[in-house]
Every structure is written in structure tokens, then in C-alpha cells.
Amino acid sequence: MKSNNIHQEAYRHNLSYNTRRHFLRECRTGMGMLALGSLLDGCNFFSNAENELLAKNPLAAKPSPLLGKAKSVIFLHMAGAPSQLEMFDYKPELQKMDGMDCPDSFIQGKKFAFIRGVPKLLGPQASFKQYGESGIWLSNHMQHFQSVVDEVSLLKAVSTDQFNHAPAQLLMHCGTPRLGRPSMGSWVTYGLGSENSNLPGFVVLTSGGRNPDAGKSVWGSGFLPSVYQGVQCRSEGDPVLFLKDPNGYDRDLRKSSIETINKVNELSYEEYKDPEILSRISQYEMAFKMQIAVPDVMNISDEPAYIHELYGTKPGKESFANNVLLARKLVEKGVRFVQLFDWGWDSHGTDPGTALDQGFVEKCRENDQAVSALLIDLKQRGLLDETLVVWGGEFGRTPMQENRDGKQNSFKGRDHHSDAFCMWMAGAGIKKGFTYGETDPIGYNPIEGKVTVHDIQATILQQLGFDHTAFTYPFQGRNFRLTDVFGKVIDPIIS
Amino acid sequence: MKIFIGHLHPLLVHLPIGIWIIYLLIEFLKTRNQYKQIDFIIKIVFYTGAISAVASIITGLINANQQGYPTNDVFNHQWMAIGTSVLFLIFFYIRNHFTLRTVLVNSFLILLFMLISITGHLGGILTHGEDYFSIQNDEKKVIKPLAIQHINEALIYKDLVQYIFDKNCLSCHGQNKQKGNLRLDTYDHIMSGGKSGKVIQLSNLEKSELIKRILLDQSDEKHMPPKDNMQLETFEIQMLKWWVSNGAETSSKVKDISADTLMIRSIKQFHDAFSQINDVASIKRPMLDEIEANTLKKIQSLGWSLIPLSKDDHYYRAVAFNVEDSIGNALKTLSEISKNIIELKLSFSNLNDKDAIQLSAFRSLEKLWLDHTLITSKGLENLKQINNLNYLNLFACSINERDLSNYSDRRDLKLVYPNMKDTAWKIADTTELTAIKKQLP
Numbered sequence: 038m039k040s041n042n043i044h045q046e047a048y049r050h051n052l053s054y055n056t057r058r059h060f061l062r063e064c065r066t067g068m069g070m071l072a073l074g075s076l077l078d079g080c081n082f083f084s085n086a087e088n089e090l091l092a093k094n095p096l097a098a099k100p101s102p103l104l105g106k107a108k109s110v111i112f113l114h115m116a117g118a119p120s121q122l123e124m125f126d127y128k129p130e131l132q133k134m135d136g137m138d139c140p141d142s143f144i145q146g147k148k149f150a151f152i153r154g155v156p157k158l159l160g161p162q163a164s165f166k167q168y169g170e171s172g173i174w175l176s177n178h179m180q181h182f183q184s185v186v187d188e189v190s191l192l193k194a195v196s197t198d199q200f201n202h203a204p205a206q207l208l209m210h211c212g213t214p215r216l217g218r219p220s221m222g223s224w225v226t227y228g229l230g231s232e233n234s235n236l237p238g239f240v241v242l243t244s245g246g247r248n249p250d251a252g253k254s255v256w257g258s259g260f261l262p263s264v265y266q267g268v269q270c271r272s273e274g275d276p277v278l279f280l281k282d283p284n285g286y287d288r289d290l291r292k293s294s295i296e297t298i299n300k301v302n303e304l305s306y307e308e309y310k311d312p313e314i315l316s317r318i319s320q321y322e323m324a325f326k327m328q329i330a331v332p333d334v335m336n337i338s339d340e341p342a343y344i345h346e347l348y349g350t351k352p353g354k355e356s357f358a359n360n361v362l363l364a365r366k367l368v369e370k371g372v373r374f375v376q377l378f379d380w381g382w383d384s385h386g387t388d389p390g391t392a393l394d395q396g397f398v399e400k401c402r403e404n405d406q407a408v409s410a411l412l413i414d415l416k417q418r419g420l421l422d423e424t425l426v427v428w429g430g431e432f433g434r435t436p437m438q439e440n441r442d443g444k445q446n447s448f449k450g451r452d453h454h455s456d457a458f459c460m461w462m463a464g465a466g467i468k469k470g471f472t473y474g475e476t477d478p479i480g481y482n483p484i485e486g487k488v489t490v491h492d493i494q495a496t497i498l499q500q501l502g503f504d505h506t507a508f509t510y511p512f513q514g515r516n517f518r519l520t521d522v523f524g525k526v527i528d529p530i531i532s
Numbered sequence: 533m534k535i536f537i538g539h540l541h542p543l544l545v546h547l548p549i550g551i552w553i554i555y556l557l558i559e560f561l562k563t564r565n566q567y568k569q570i571d572f573i574i575k576i577v578f579y580t581g582a583i584s585a586v587a588s589i590i591t592g593l594i595n596a597n598q599q600g601y602p603t604n605d606v607f608n609h610q611w612m613a614i615g616t617s618v619l620f621l622i623f624f625y626i627r628n629h630f631t632l633r634t635v636l637v638n639s640f641l642i643l644l645f646m647l648i649s650i651t652g653h654l655g656g657i658l659t660h661g662e663d664y665f666s667i668q669n670d671e672k673k674v675i676k677p678l679a680i681q682h683i684n685e686a687l688i689y690k691d692l693v694q695y696i697f698d699k700n701c702l703s704c705h706g707q708n709k710q711k712g713n714l715r716l717d718t719y720d721h722i723m724s725g726g727k728s729g730k731v732i733q734l735s736n737l738e739k740s741e742l743i744k745r746i747l748l749d750q751s752d753e754k755h756m757p758p759k760d761n762m763q764l765e766t767f768e769i770q771m772l773k774w775w776v777s778n779g780a781e782t783s784s785k786v787k788d789i790s791a792d793t794l795m796i797r798s799i800k801q802f803h804d805a806f807s808q809i810n811d812v813a814s815i816k817r818p819m820l821d822e823i824e825a826n827t828l829k830k831i832q833s834l835g836w837s838l839i840p841l842s843k844d845d846h847y848y849r850a851v852a853f854n855v856e857d858s859i860g861n862a863l864k865t866l867s868e869i870s871k872n873i874i875e876l877k878l879s880f881s882n883l884n885d886k887d888a889i890q891l892s893a894f895r896s897l898e899k900l901w902l903d904h905t906l907i908t909s910k911g912l913e914n915l916k917q918i919n920n921l922n923y924l925n926l927f928a929c930s931i932n933e934r935d936l937s938n939y940s941d942r943r944d945l946k947l948v949y950p951n952m953k954d955t956a957w958k959i960a961d962t963t964e965l966t967a968i969k970k971q972l973p
Contacts, residue, residue, distance in 0.1 A: 098851070100840040104797040232877070233853035234838045370880065371853050418903065419925045419948030466794065527764060528747075531794065 041322045059382045070083075094319050095174075096238050098230040100225035105502020106466035107425040110225065112374045113361070113408060116249040117202065117383030118430035120451055121459040122363075122480050123399065124394055126193055127165040127174040131436055132480035135160030139437045143481055148455040150200055151441045158479065159438035162393040162449055171470030178401035181348055181409035187470035188412050188421070189463040190530040194479045194483030197432050199456045199488045202383070205431035208490050210255040212519045219259035219510075220267065221494060222374035224519050225501060227258075229266045233371030234323060237268035239291075240372050241359040242264060243379030256376055260512040263375030266377055273355040276335035295321050296364035300464070312372065334370050337362050348410040349403070358407035365414055368424050377402065382430055385439050386450015397505030412463060419429075425465040425500050427493070433458025436479045457483050460493065465500050468532040499526045538595035542659060545592070547584035549652050552620060555581055557642050559627070559950050560834070563634045578624055587619045595878060601658050602709055604840035616647040655691050678806045683799065684787040687720065692786075692802065694770050697722070700757050719782060735779050743776055765805070767798035800842070820846040823869055831869070834862050841874060847896075849875035860887035867893040877901040879925070892917055903927035903948070909935030919924040 071506045122128060126472035139156050164174035199205035204214035211218040221228070222239040231238030241256045247416040249255055256267025270276045282291055306314040337345075337359060338352040340347065345351070350358045357379045364375040381400050383391060390396035408428060415421040434451035457476045462467075474486030495505040505524055551557035555577045562574070563569040592613065596606050623640055628634070678695060680686045697705075697716040704711040712757045714726030725731045731742040738744075745756040746769055757763060764772075774795045778784075789795055823846060832838060841847045848875050855862045859881040864871065870893045888911030891900075897918050903925045912935065915921065925948040926936075936947060 098837045099837045100842060103801060104842065106794075232839070232851040235854055371851065416925050417948075419923075419946075463859075528766065528769070 040467040043319070043337045046121075048335045051248060059458065060228050060412045067480075092322075094230075094234060095262060095316060096226065096231045096234055096323075098232045099228065101229060102507070103499075103502045103504060105500060107464070107500040107502075108423040109338050109371075109373055109375070110222075110425045110427065110497060110501070111368060111377070111411070113219070113364075113377045113426070114205065114206070114246065114249070114379070114429045115382045115404070115428070115430040116378045116380045117221060117245075118205075118434060118453060118458070119382040119400070120384055120397065121457070122161050122394060122434065122436060122451070123163045123463075124176050125174065126457075126461040126476060126480050127176075127193060128161060128476075128478060128480045131158060131480060133158035134158045134479065143437075148200065150404055151434070151439055152435065152437060153440065154451045156187045156435075156437035156440045156452075157445070158436055159449065159451065162397075162433070167425070167441065169470055171472070173470065173472055176401075178398055179405050181405045185409045185412040185463075187348070188416070189461045190468045190471040190473060191459060191461045192473050192486075192493075192527070192530070193457075193459050194476055194485065195429070195433075195458050195460050195493065196483060196487055197455045197458075198213065198323040200453045201434060202453075204432060205455070205463065206249050206251040209429075209431050209493075210251075211257075212491065212494060215238075216254050216516070217259055219261040219265070219519075220254075220256050220376075221410070221497065221519060222256060222267050222376050223258040223261050223265040224508070225374045226511070227261050228503060229373055229501065231371060232375045233330075235326045236334060236367070236370060237331075238365055238373045239265065239267045239329070239376070240374070240377045241267040241269045241378070243269065243378045243380070244355060244357040244360050245378075247380040249378045249380065255378075259349055260364070261510060264316075267374075270331070270335055270416050271462075273353065276331050277327075278325075279508040280331060282328070295325050312363070326385060334366055334530025337366070340366075344414070347414065349406045352400070358518055359409075361407040361411050365411060365418075368415075368420060369418065384434065384450050385441070385452065386402075386446040387441065388446060391448070391450055393451065415464065422463040423465055425467065425497060427460065427497065428462075429460030429493075430458065436481050457487075458482065460497070462530065464494075466532055467500070468530050473527065473529050488527050489523065491520040494520050494529050495524035495528045496530070500531075533597060534594060537591055538598050541591035544584060544588045545652070545655060547573075547751060548588055548617070549800060551577060551581035552648060553645065558643055559637065560641055563637055582617075585613075585620070589613060589617065605654065605658055609651065609658060612647070612651040612654055614909050616644070616651050619647065620644060626752055647801055663707065671853050678803070683803050684785070686786045686791075687782070688775060688784050688786060689782040690779075692771060692799065694719075695765070695806070696772065700762055700768075701759075702765055704757075719881055723780075732776055732780055732841075735777055737773060737777050741771060746772065760808040765801070767801040767805075769801060770794060770798040820872055821890070823872060827868060829868055832866055836862065836866060846858065847874045848872050851877040852879075852881045853879075855881065858887070859883045859891055863887060863890035870894045871896055875899040876904060880904045883907055883911075888912075888914050891915060897921055899923040901925040902929060905929060907931070908923070913973065924948070 097284060122131070135158060137158050139158055141155075142157065144152075157450055158212075161176070163178055165174050165176050167173065168175050168183040171187050175182055175186060197205055197208060199208050199214050207216065207218075208214045210220045210222075212221075222241075226238035239256070241300075243249070253267075253269070258264075258266035258270070268277065271278070277279055282288070299321055301494045302318050302321075303316050306318070321462050337350060340350075340362065344469065348358050348362045348363050352355070352359070360379075367375050379400075380530050381390075381396070384397045385391045386393065388396075410428065412421065415424055415426070424522070433454045433456075435454040437452065439446050439450045439452040449515045457480060474488060475484055476482060477484050496507060498505040505518060505526070509518045511517075555574070558570055558574050558577060561570055576797075590608065596610060615947055623644060627637070635699070641934060676863070678691070680684075680691050683790070685690060702960050703750055704708070705714045706717040707715070708727075712726045712728075713821055714719035717740075723732060725741075726740060731740065733739040743757075745754055746764055747802045748755040750759050750763070786799060789799075828838065835852070835856050837851040837854060839849045839851070841849060850866060852859060852862065859878065860883075867890060873894055876894060876897055876899070880903075883902065883905040885906075888907055892914040895918055898920050900915070900918075900921060900923065904927070907926070907929055909931055912931070923946045
């Protein structure tokens with residue numbers, strides 16, 4: 038063989054050492070290692086009693102790493118984003134500037150969902166007064182809330198970096214605007230399990246006729262085991278679909294068939310010792326118990342009349358108020374995380390339903406009574422000490438009136454606004470009757486006490502007894518956390 | 533403007549050091565034959581070095597009085613710098629006007645090299661602190677552990693608060709250095725404050741400069757400790773806040789803290805972080821032995837949910853939601869570990885007065901939920917011996933205020949009970965509803 042130069046010669050020479058044997062050897066050890074890796078893990082090579090217990094019941098209650106005040110969370114999400122300027126953030130200056138062109142400095146370089154060109158400022162479409170000992174400002178749409186305002190910490194300068202519903206909702210619940218991460222409820226049930234294994238640890242209730250824009254991902258379990266995903270319950274008809282036995286199939290028959298299946302499964306566990314079999318057995322048992330427990334807890338009709346009066350509930354209907362009452366019932370029975378979504382807050386002003394002086398007022402009225410009732414009711418039951426209640430939307434609304442495609446909308450409405458909006462938290466060690474954060478005179482930008490969505494998540498986790506920077510799950514070679522690399526606990530609102 | 537020029541000093545000083553070391557190197561090479569031709573560059577290098585040295589000295593003198601550095605250290609650095617520069621000039625003059633023996637030149641070079649290094653080091657001590665440049669530094673980062681035997685007996689100021697100051701602040705506010713004229717190494721010094729007056733106003737967080745500064749955002753210039761220094765943990769901030777808002781006094785011990793969960797949690801985190809003593813016995817409770825795995829299994833198989841209250845300390849919260857057997861029997865089995873049970877949640881169980889007899893065994897209980905059970909005032913008699921009980925939930929039980937009169941002197945006990953009188957569950961009309969709302973605390 039003739040070679041052109043010494044490099045090529047060396048190269049060829051080198052190649053001749055790499056024989057078929059090399060290939061075979063690499064295959065043998067490489068593939069062997071891969072197989073061994075999964076074998077060891079699959080058989081729970083490093084197993085211990087705790088693992089076995091967890092495999093049996095992945096929802097078994099676990100201690101929080103730190104002392105936490107909250108045992109449960111009720112997260113009330115107003116999907117569509119309510120207008121903070123008609124509920125909590127009182128801006129008399131904005132009233133004076135009503136109808137004026139929005140100053141350039143506010144719109145330059147900004148992206149809006151619908152506003153184009155130069156919009157006009159829109160004064161508050163509500164009247165405001167101070168309430169409670171804390172003197173928190175509330176609009177006239179919040180008649181009931183007056184009586185409980187001294188229970189909450191109001192965050193007036195929350196900001197997000199997403200201005201469309203789906204990504205903003207994902208950010209709020211999963212810590213990132215993109216799909217694929219576990220939701221907060223999943224993280225929490227993964228970390229703490231549940232004290233009642235007859236009920237799901239993480240329950241989701243929706244109202245307003247629509248699921249949130251981000252779909253079921255906002256209660257998905259992402260890369261966490263799927264037992265931790267939110268279970269959507271319906272407040273009308275069967276609470277959980279496909280949970281009921283088919284007609285003509287009675288409970289005894291169900292029981293004996295499950296017992297038989299489990300016996301067979303136990304035999305194969307004896308043989309293979311695969312913990313997945315244990316978890317399958319326990320899931321059969323759990324499902325069997327849930328068939329009774331879930332419809333029972335989801336039935337609000339045997340609540341006393343004064344409770345219905347308090348919440349404004351009407352049994353048998355799908356409504357936000359019913360869901361709020363259900364949330365209380367679930368938490369009372371040990372459910373860890375209850376997530377409510379109420380659609381209908383997207384007040385663009387394109388039709389009467391989304392007008393700030395029509396549909397929005399209606400939404401406020403319904404929301405106001407039920408939410409205030411929830412706080413009163415949790416408090417009288419002693420549950421507010423260990424239940425964290427969080428209220429908010431995925432972002433706020435602009436101080437400007439929306440002019441879709443440059444034309445003034447036919448009704449009074451506001452566009453999506455990500456820089457400043459209001460949320461509140463109550464219970465479980467959160468300061469009572471406290472306001473944190475301030476926006477500029479027209480409510481456009483935070484000027485003090487700005488907090489981000491990740492800060493909210495960090496605070497919720499802290500109240501449950503987690504350090505949000507240490508609560509991680511390994512996936513694809515790195516540790517993930519709910520707050521990613523962000524988030525700072527909002528210390529000022531913690532009592 | 534003056535301050536700005538002063539601040540240029542730490543930047544400029546690197547020039548004369550670098551350039552003059554190059555100068556020394558060239559001088560050294562020049563003594564060897566094969567480098568003779570290097571001569572032509574030597575003056576340029578020396579003069580640039582000299583100009584930058586003068587600039588450094590001037591900015592240095594301006595800076596010296598602004599920073600609150602210890603005068604002693606400043607004195608050393610200042611005169612070393614001036615002296616070294618003068619020696620450099622003398623050497624350069626001699627070298628250009630006389631012929632010297634190579635040995636002599638080399639010894640001079642070594643001397644100058646040492647002098648310039650020492651000057652630089654003295655400056656470094658000023659900005660970075662005494663122990664920045666030391667081999668032991670690596671180990672020093674490992675903070676000396678808390679020296680307390682039992683956390684309950686620890687003095688809040690002496691053992692905890694001062695420990696935090698020692699750890700995070702003393703490098704700048706101690707005996708050796710008093711940035712902002714503030715010393716934090718003894719109680720008297722802390723109380724006498726710094727250049728802007730008192731840094732702690734008793735029981736007033738908002739007016740206390742020290743608390744204000746540690747709460748500032750890290751990016752803020754006034755934030756303490758300044759960024760790039762070891763920061764305070766959230767629980768340490770919590771402890772400092774608690775200490776100041778409770779009068780910053782020196783005599784109380786951890787065990788005297790009233791039931792302030794946040795403070796207790798912080799102390800616990802603090803203890804976990806810095807103590808090497810392995811008793812993680814929960815604060816305010818005696819140590820217990822581990823429970824046998826078999827006992828635990830037996831209890832859990834009855835449906836009890838047993839949740840450890842914290843790592844390692846073998847105290848539990850027991851929840852009965854999934855107990856299927858009669859609650860009386862289940863309690864009997866649970867009572868085998870009654871010492872370990874601090875929280876007991878029997879909500880929605882069908883516990884009646886007969887089952888309640890079992891409760892008397894649970895002497896360590898602190899929190900008890902009996903809501904939505906069948907218990908009556910008779911069953912409550914069994915709780916008389918439970919002295920640590922500080923929370924009792926009797927919501928939706930057939931119990932009224934009269935039955936609870938026994939407890940009226942127990943001020944530390946938080947009671948939740950059907951405060952809507954006996955008829956609560958039948959109330960329908962709105963006037964009474966508003967009455968309820970008013971009654972609620």
C-alpha cells in the first residue's frame with residue numbers, strides 16, 4: 038500500500054488495530070453496563086424498608102424537612118386575570134387622567150396582547166374605601182371581603198414575565214412558561230404525601246365553563262411519578278369519571294374481584310420482588326376505598342343551611358361557590374393541595390360579559406361572597422391556622438382601555454398586563470391585615486415591594502416546610518426545582 | 533470628586549507593582565551577556581512605573597482617611613509604599629551613573645522585589661482583611677460549631693445572637709476593624725452603635741439601623757453584610773429580628789420563648805446548621821428512643837398515618853382518617869407509643885365517650901383534634917391529666933361553652949369549639965348569620 042504522506046500512513050496503521058474484536062468488546066461491556074444499571078435499579082437493588090413502604094403507598098404522609106405552618110393549600114386561581122384596578126389597587130390619579138392618551142414612555146418598547154397604537158387611560162370603574170383595622174383599600178365590588186380583610190396579606194406589586202394566558206398560567210403553577218414541568222400541587226404531594234389515603238392528595242376543581250387555557254398541564258405531574266398529578270373532580274354528576282361501578286356490578290363483587298387480583302399480584306411479588314407490583318396492589322385498594330370516600334366528600338347537599346347561605350352555594354350546580362365549599366370540605370378531610378380555576382376574568386371589553394361594568398361586576402360578586410365565606414369558615418373550624426389560602430390571577434390588566442387593533446373596544450375593558458398585579462395570601466403563618474408592595478400613581482409599574490411569581494412559589498413552599506432551593510427532583514441528569522433558579526421568600530408577609 | 537479620585541487607588545496600585553517587577557526582571561537579564569541589547573527599553577519601563585507609582589501614592593493618600601481603615605495598618609502601608617518608591621529611584625540613579633558588581637545588583641534586585649511585594653500585601657490586608665491571604669483560611673471557612681450542650685439551655689443573646697455576629701460581622705466590625713465605627717463584638721459595643729448613632733432601638737425593628745441594613749436588598753450598597761461576604765440565612769435574620777423586637781435583652785433562654793413557632797423553627801434550623809452535637813431533640817421536649825420497626829408497622833397497619841414531626845426526634849403526629857377498625861381499639865394500640873405522640877388528629881372518627889377513656893394515656897399530647905366526633909363533656913374528663921395540651925379542636929361536637937368552663941383558667945390552651953351555640957347546625961336565617969360573623973374573632 039502506498040501512502041501519500043506520513044500522517045495518512047499513521048492513521049491507517051492505527052485503524053488496523055481496531056479489529057472486529059474491539060467492536061465486540063465494546064458491545065459486550067457497554068451494553069452489559071447499561072443493562073446492569075437498569076436491572077439493579079429496577080429490582081430496587083438499593084432498597085430499604087422505607088422504599089418498600091413508599092412503593093406500597095406513594096402518597097403516605099411524610100414529614101416536611103423544616104417545621105412548616107401549613108398542612109394544606111387552597112389555591113384560588115382566577116383564570117383570565119382579574120383587574121386589580123377594580124378590586125384592590127386604588128388609583129385616584131388614574132381617575133383624573135381618564136380618557137387621556139397614554140404617555141409614550143409607558144408603551145414604548147412594550148408588547149401587548151391586543152393594544153395597538155396609542156391607547157387611552159381608563160380610570161377605575163369602581164369606588165374605593167378603606168376597610169378593617171388594617172385600612173386596606175377595597176372596591177365596592179368586594180362587599181363581603183370587607184369583613185375578612187384583616188385576615189389577609191395583600192401583595193400589590195406582583196409581576197410576571199408572560200402576557201398570554203397559557204404561558205402565564207404555566208409559569209404560575211409549574212415555575213416555567215413551557216410545558217413539561219410538574220405543577221406546584223404535584224411537588225407538594227410528592228414532598229409531603231397525604232394524611233388521608235382514601236382521597237387523592239391533589240384535587241383540582243374548575244368552574245366558569247372552561248378549563249384554564251394552559252389545559253391540564255397546570256396540574257400535571259411533569260417528570261414526577263404520575264400518582265402526584267392533580268385529580269380533576271367535577272362538582273356536577275360523578276365527581277371523578279369512571280370511578281363508579283358499572284350497573285349491575287355490586288360492591289361485594291367488586292371487592293372479591295379486587296381481592297383475587299391482589300392475591301395473584303402478591304404471588305408474583307413473592308417471585309420477583311418488584312416494588313411496582315406492591316404499588317399496583319395498593320392502588321387497587323386505594324381505588325376501591327375512593328369509590329366510597331370521594332362521592333361522600335364531594336357531596337355538599339348535607340351541609341347545613343347556614344353554610345349554603347354563607348357561601349352562596351346551590352347544590353347540584355357547577356359553580357365557583359360550590360367549588361370553594363368543596364375545597365373546605367376536602368382540606369378538612371386531609372387533602373393536601375386543592376387547586377381551583379375559575380374561568381371568566383378576561384375583561385377585554387369586547388362584549389358585555391367581559392365589560393368591566395357588566396360581566397366583571399357579576400364575577401366579582403360571586404367570587405367575593407364565596408371567598409370571604411371560605412376564610413370565615415376555615416377560621417371557625419380552626420383550619421385557617423394550618424391552611425394556606427392563595428388568591429390571584431396569572432397576570433393583571435392595563436391602566437389603559439383596550440383598543441383592539443387600534444380601535445376603541447365597544448365596552449370598557451383592559452388588556453393583559455404583566456408588570457404589576459395583586460394577589461393575596463391568608464392563613465398558616467401569613468401576616469394578618471397587611472399590605473406589601475406599591476405601584477406608581479397609575480398602577481403600571483411596581484415602585485416598591487415588587488415580588489415575582491417565583492417568590493410566591495418560594496413562599497408557599499416555605500410555609501409548607503420546604504426550602505425551595507433544596508427541594509429538588511433529579512431528572513435528565515440534573516436536579517430540578519419548582520422555582521428553577523429564581524425565587525426569594527417574601528419575608529415581610531410572614532408573621 | 534475627592535472621593536472618586538480616592539477610589540481610583542485600588543485600581544492604580546497594580547500598575548507600579550506590575551511595571552516595576554518587569555523593570556527588576558530586565559535589570560536582572562541585563563547582567564547576562566546575551567541580553568545586553570535589552571538596554572534600550574529599560575528607561576521607558578522604569579519611567580512608566582515611576583509615574584504610576586506617583587499617581588498611586590497621591591490617590592492613596594487621598595483615600596487613606598475616607599475609608600475608616602485602622603490607622604495602624606494604613607500607616608504601615610503608606611510609608612512602605614513611599615519608602616519603596618524612593619529606594620527604586622535611588623537604585624535606578626546609581627545603576628545609571630556607576631558600575632556595580634553583578635552580585636551587588638542582584639541582591640538589590642531581590643531586596644526591591646521583596647519590598648514591593650510586602651507593600652502590595654499590606655494594601656491587600658486593608659481591602660480584603662487580615663485572613664484573606666492565609667493558608668488556614670480554607671479551614672477557617674468551616675465555621676466553629678456552636679458550643680452549647682443543650683439548645684434549651686442556651687442564652688438567646690450570648691449563645692445565639694452573638695454567635696451570628698461573630699460569624700458574619702466581626703471581620704469588619706470587631707476589635708481589629710471598625711467599619712462605620714461600629715463594633716459588634718460585645719453587648720456594650722453593639723448598644724453604643726456606630727457613626728450614625730445607635731444601631732439598635734429596643735423593640736423597634738423599623739428604627740433599628742442594624743435590622744434595616746440586613747433586610748435591604750443584596751444589591752443595595754448599604755446592605756449588610758456587603759455582597760460577596762458570607763450572607764445571613766433567613767433563619768438568622770429571623771432570630772435577630774426576634775431578639776431586637778423582644779427588647780434585645782441578655783438574660784432569657786431558648787426554653788423561655790413563648791410558643792412562637794417561627795422563632796422556634798429558626799432556632800432549630802440554626803441549631804441543625806451549626807451544632808455538631810447530635811441531640812436534635814426537639815426544642816422543649818426530652819429525648820426519646822427510636823420506636824421499634826415492628827411496633828410502627830403494627831400501628832400503621834391499623835390505618836394510622838404516623839408522621840414524624842422532625843428528623844430524628846421520634847415525636848409523631850398521628851392521624852386517624854384511614855383507621856377502619858373501631859377507634860377505641862386503634863387508640864389502645866397507639867397508646868403503646870403514647871409518649872411519642874404530640875399531635876393526635878381524630879377528626880371525623882366515630883369516637884364516643886367510651887373510646888375517649890383511651891385518651892388519658894396520651895400524656896405528651898400538645899394538640900388534639902376531636903372535631904366531628906361523638907364526644908361529650910363526659911369524655912372530655914379524660915383529658916384532665918394532659919398538662920401540655922395547648923390546642924383542642926371540638927368543632928361540630930355536642931359540646932357547649934358551659935362544658936368547657938373547666939378550661940377557662942387554661943389561658944395557654946387554644947380552644948376551637950362550636951361557638952354558634954347548640955343550634956348552630958340548624959341556623960337558617962340571615963340575621964343570625966350576621967351575628968355569627970360578628971362573633972368570629
